[in-house]
Amino acid sequence: xxxxxxxxxxxxxxxxxxxxxxxxxxxxxxxxxxxxxxxxxxxxxxxxxxxxxxxxxxxxxxxxxxxxxxxxxxxxxxxxxxxxxxxxxxxxxxxxxxxxxxxxxxxxxxxxxxxxxxxxxxxxxxxxxxxxxxxxxxxxxxxxxxxxxxxxxxxxxxxxxxxxxxxxxxxxxxxxxxxxxxxxxxxxxxxxxxxxxxxxxxxxxxxxxxxxxxxxxxxxxxxxxxxxxxxxxxxx
Amino acid sequence: xxxxxxxxxxxxxxxxxxxxxxxxxxxxxxxxxxxxxxxxxxxxxxxxxxxxxxxxxxxxxxxxxxxxxxxxxxxxxxxxxxxxxxxxxxxxxxxxxxxxxxxxxxxxxxxxxxxxxxxxxxxxxxxxxxxxxxxxxxxxxxxxxxxxxxxxxxxxxxxxxxxxxxxxxxxxxxxxxxxxxxxxxxxxxxxxxxxxxxxxxxxxxxxxxxxxxxxxxxxxxxxxxxxxxxxxxxxxxxxxxxxxxxxxxxxxxxxxxxxxxxxxxxx
Numbered sequence: 133x134x135x136x137x138x139x140x141x142x143x144x145x146x147x148x149x150x151x152x153x154x155x156x157x158x159x160x161x162x163x164x165x166x167x168x169x170x171x172x173x174x175x176x177x178x179x180x181x182x183x184x185x186x187x188x189x190x191x192x193x194x195x196x197x198x199x200x201x202x203x204x205x206x207x208x209x210x211x212x213x214x215x216x217x218x219x220x221x222x223x224x225x226x227x228x229x230x231x232x233x234x235x236x237x238x239x240x241x242x243x244x245x246x247x248x249x250x251x252x253x254x255x256x257x258x259x260x261x262x263x264x265x266x267x268x269x270x271x272x273x274x275x276x277x278x279x280x281x282x283x284x285x286x287x288x289x290x291x292x293x294x295x296x297x298x299x300x301x302x303x304x305x306x307x308x309x310x311x312x313x314x315x316x317x318x319x320x321x322x323x324x325x326x327x328x329x330x331x332x333x334x335x336x337x338x339x340x341x342x343x344x345x346x347x348x349x350x351x352x353x354x355x356x357x358x359x360x361x362x363x364x365x366x367x368x
Numbered sequence: 369x370x371x372x373x374x375x376x377x378x379x380x381x382x383x384x385x386x387x388x389x390x391x392x393x394x395x396x397x398x399x400x401x402x403x404x405x406x407x408x409x410x411x412x413x414x415x416x417x418x419x420x421x422x423x424x425x426x427x428x429x430x431x432x433x434x435x436x437x438x439x440x441x442x443x444x445x446x447x448x449x450x451x452x453x454x455x456x457x458x459x460x461x462x463x464x465x466x467x468x469x470x471x472x473x474x475x476x477x478x479x480x481x482x483x484x485x486x487x488x489x490x491x492x493x494x495x496x497x498x499x500x501x502x503x504x505x506x507x508x509x510x511x512x513x514x515x516x517x518x519x520x521x522x523x524x525x526x527x528x529x530x531x532x533x534x535x536x537x538x539x540x541x542x543x544x545x546x547x548x549x550x551x552x553x554x555x556x557x558x559x560x561x562x563x564x565x566x567x568x569x570x571x572x573x574x575x576x577x578x579x580x581x582x583x584x585x586x587x588x589x590x591x592x593x594x595x596x597x598x599x600x601x602x603x604x605x606x607x608x609x610x611x612x613x614x615x616x617x618x619x620x621x622x623x624x625x626x627x628x629x630x631x632x633x634x635x
Contacts, residue, residue: 271452272482276542277472277498286494290485 150345165349168326171239172306175246179254180299187258188284192266208252217315220245237318245312250302257298261291296364300357307353399465401473401549402428402581409458411444418444420605430597431582440602442585443554449583450476450552472499476552481539483527488519488538491527495542509545517541517571533564540571553584569594593617601625
């Protein structure tokens with residue numbers, strides 16, 4: 133089948149097959165979706181563990197070069213995934229500094245790449261949120277007797293809604309990117325194949341049913357994430 | 369003036385129970401941190417001298433009201449006394465026998481208090497945790513102070529959805545719950561309607577009656593007359609008069625104070 137031969141009815145056919153695949157719990161589909169979630173959720177967890185303290189400390193500390201650091205961190209939010217993939221590839225490849233770890237083309241390598249991608253997003257948004265809160269809260273918290281460390285934890289909790297949005301934005305970026313995971317993971321079947329790399333491959337092969345099914349799952353995830361952000365904001 | 373004072377006193381006298389309970393909130397805890405000495409205190413920002421060479425003493429009785437027009441430096445002075453900002457020059461000395469623990473034995477209500485994004489009761493619990501009040505004691509104290517401030521029905525309400533007057537009372541409750549010896553209040557009723565103002569003033573009177581030293585700012589002459597035992601009149605960063613309230617209002621010594629009391633504009 134050649135791509136240029138596809139007609140509307142065939143797309144409709146592919147679409148209904150895709151829905152059947154999803155509802156039937158196709159094992160290939162499930163494997164790819166689960167690996168995607170495992171990689172991206174791990175990356176977001178790591179990015180949060182680094183980004184929250186980094187952003188919070190950056191928000192309330194004063195040191196030479198701080199502004200430059202903040203500009204840099206903000207700029208890194210827009211890092212092109214393929215470039216991150218390339219850099220992590222260079223580090224993890226056989227001749228690279230961490231080559232002996234043998235991580236290239238494993239899910240761990242993909243987690244590392246996505247962590248690099250997401251940490252600036254979580255860190256920069258946390259910095260902005262905590263800095264705004266600090267302006268409002270500093271004198272009050274000092275008056276109540278809070279140490280700076282205590283104040284930081286309080287501010288992170290006070291900013292929880294904005295911070296949750298930052299984390300979900302990070303997850304959205306991780307789960308949707310294709311460049312970094314493709315380069316460091318290699319899109320190996322049953323090993324490092326995730327939703328985005330599958331979609332690229334299956335589309336190229338003309339296997340539209342599976343590509344579409346994965347596309348639907350990805351879009352559903354995006355909608356779910358946005359709904360979660362919207363409703364958590366509503367509640368608080 | 370005499371009349372307005374007796375009115376407020378009778379208003380708080382309507383709650384003898386509240387006063388009895390207030391004694392529980394402020395248990396006398398031994399040595400005092402007062403008097404507070406300010407010695408040659410100056411504060412500058414962006415090359416401007418906002419407070420100029422202030423020296424005075426606050427003793428441990430009643431309510432000291434810092435009075436003056438907008439921009440006189442009242443808020444700055446209050447924050448300097450409390451210690452959330454430091455003077456450019458000069459010293460702040462807590463000279464009482466317990467002066468070393470001064471920071472734990474004072475509290476402040478800011479003009480725009482920041483209430484935390486949690487329930488009313490949790491806001492007070494937070495302050496008590498920071499002052500290392502044991503968990504077993506916290507519940508009783510929170511209940512107590514919420515009842516005294518009339519906030520008990522709102523205990524589980526989210527603090528950020530309260531009205532301005534209720535947030536102000538919560539801030540006062542939170543400060544009071546820490547059992548301070550000195551309580552700083554910055555324009556405690558700015559932006560409140562007359563009923564809410566009355567409620568907060570009654571509370572301040574109750575707190576003062578329980579033995580807490582009140583140091584507050586206001587630009588409202590009527591409020592100063594109702595609450596002050598002592599007046600510090602501030603004008604353009606200078607302390608112009610510090611006197612007993614009666615003598616300040618009846619025989620102001622300086623032309624600036626006379627003009628202010630007559631309600632003339634002062635710049």
